[in-house]
Amino acid sequence: MVYRIFIIGLLSAMSCHVTAESLYLQEINNTVLSERQLAESKEKLAAHKDLEVREKLDMPPFHKRGQLNASLEYNTCTTCHLSPPHTKSERTRTFMNMHTQFIACESCHFRPKDKVLSYQWEDVRDGLSLKGKAKLFRQVQSTEEKPLERVKALHSYYKITPFYKGEAAVLRKNSQFAQATKRIWEGGVEAEKIERRALIHAPLEEKGPECSACHDKDEQFLDLSKLGANTYQANKIYNNIIAQFFARYKDEESRLRIMRLLK
Ligand code: HEC
Numbered sequence: 682m683v684y685r686i687f688i689i690g691l692l693s694a695m696s697c698h699v700t701a702e703s704l705y706l707q708e709i710n711n712t713v714l715s716e717r718q719l720a721e722s723k724e725k726l727a728a729h730k731d732l733e734v735r736e737k738l739d740m741p742p743f744h745k746r747g748q749l750n751a752s753l754e755y756n757t758c759t760t761c762h763l764s765p766p767h768t769k770s771e772r773t774r775t776f777m778n779m780h781t782q783f784i785a786c787e788s789c790h791f792r793p794k795d796k797v798l799s800y801q802w803e804d805v806r807d808g809l810s811l812k813g814k815a816k817l818f819r820q821v822q823s824t825e826e827k828p829l830e831r832v833k834a835l836h837s838y839y840k841i842t843p844f845y846k847g848e849a850a851v852l853r854k855n856s857q858f859a860q861a862t863k864r865i866w867e868g869g870v871e872a873e874k875i876e877r878r879a880l881i882h883a884p885l886e887e888k889g890p891e892c893s894a895c896h897d898k899d900e901q902f903l904d905l906s907k908l909g910a911n912t913y914q915a916n917k918i919y920n921n922i923i924a925q926f927f928a929r930y931k932d933e934e935s936r937l938r939i940m941r942l943l944k
């Protein structure tokens with residue numbers, strides 16, 4: 682009898698693990714939307730429609746859309762967002778889109794203040810974490826015999842991802858929630874779309890962290906040694922001239938002068 686109860690307990694613990702929700706999905710499920718959030722979502726949806734229409738009129742679209750990034754198709758964000766997604770900030774969009782090749786959307790946009798997340802490499806195809814390795818970084822150390830080698834990890838399936846209790850805190854595309862989102866986005870009525878958009882964005886930040894969060898040795902948003910970076914790679918990331926340059930420009934209006942980068 683005791684034995685059977687044990688087995689049943691074990692089975693339900695296992696099935697519980699299989700269907701465990703990511704922290705992000707838990708936060709969505711715990712969200713009670715306010716009137717203000719719904720009103721805001723309605724406005725944003727209207728703005729999005731304008732954007733879609735303009736995208737279609739914009740010929741040729743090459744410079745806008747760029748290369749379709751296959752590795753981004755594993756997240757739910759690209760059900761609605763362009764791939765790559767950043768279009769609005771002329772100054773940073775190219776850099777932010779470049780980062781989507783090796784950093785998950787949620788690392789920058791899902792940053793709950795009351796939880797400690799651990800940033801690890803994830804294979805976006807199966808959602809499992811990978812042990813940190815120098816090879817996962819794009820820049821590989823130069824040696825005397827071998828000149829600086831830059832790994833062309835374009836569209837990499839390995840991305841730095843927030844983990845919570847051993848599970849990636851992301852919205853996976855094969856989840857029921859993501860599949861329902863796709864149905865709503867493609868065929869739902871407007872009220873459903875507004876609500877779904879508001880729920881998905883409620884736990885998110887509008888912007889990512891400052892460049893310095895990851896590129897300044899004193900901030901350590903990411904634990905680079907845990908991610909497998911060697912000293913050479915960590916120094917490259919901490920002494921990144923472009924990130925340092927951005928840190929000097931706080932206000933949106935100031936202009937980037939390439940000449941100053943060269944001084
Ligand atoms: C159901 C569709 C949908 C999904 C899924 C979705 N978004 Fe959005 N998102 C929108 C729309 C619509 C807007 C507003 C208009 C625009 O920027 O295109 C928006 C805006 C944003 C903004 C700008 C700030 C804001 O709140 O307006 C950010 C940042 C963002 N989304 C990030 C994400 C991330 C990260 C994911 C995935 C975890 C995601 N979105 C998933 C539809 C979606």
Ligand code: HEC
Binds near residue numbers: 762780786
């Ligand atoms: C390295 C950090 C970083 C990553 C990774 C990242 N973002 Fe962003 N995102 C930002 C920042 C910073 C902004 C603020 C505007 C800007 O600088 O472009 C932003 C703004 C946005 C916006 C609103 C502005 C716009 O250009 O439309 C959307 C939508 C968005 N991100 C979606 C996404 C999605 C979807 C992903 C994953 C495919 C993603 N982001 C990955 C940092 C990031």
Ligand code: HEC
Binds near residue numbers: 780892
């Ligand atoms: C969430 C952390 C994070 C944020 C925020 C971030 N970066 Fe990075 N960035 C990285 C990491 C990690 C790498 C190294 C990737 C690798 O080597 O594989 C990197 C690499 C780079 C590179 C070098 C790319 C290459 O191939 O050599 C540039 C340039 C850069 N970042 C600029 C910026 C700028 C500018 C900002 C702010 C607008 C920014 N980064 C914000 C994490 C971040």
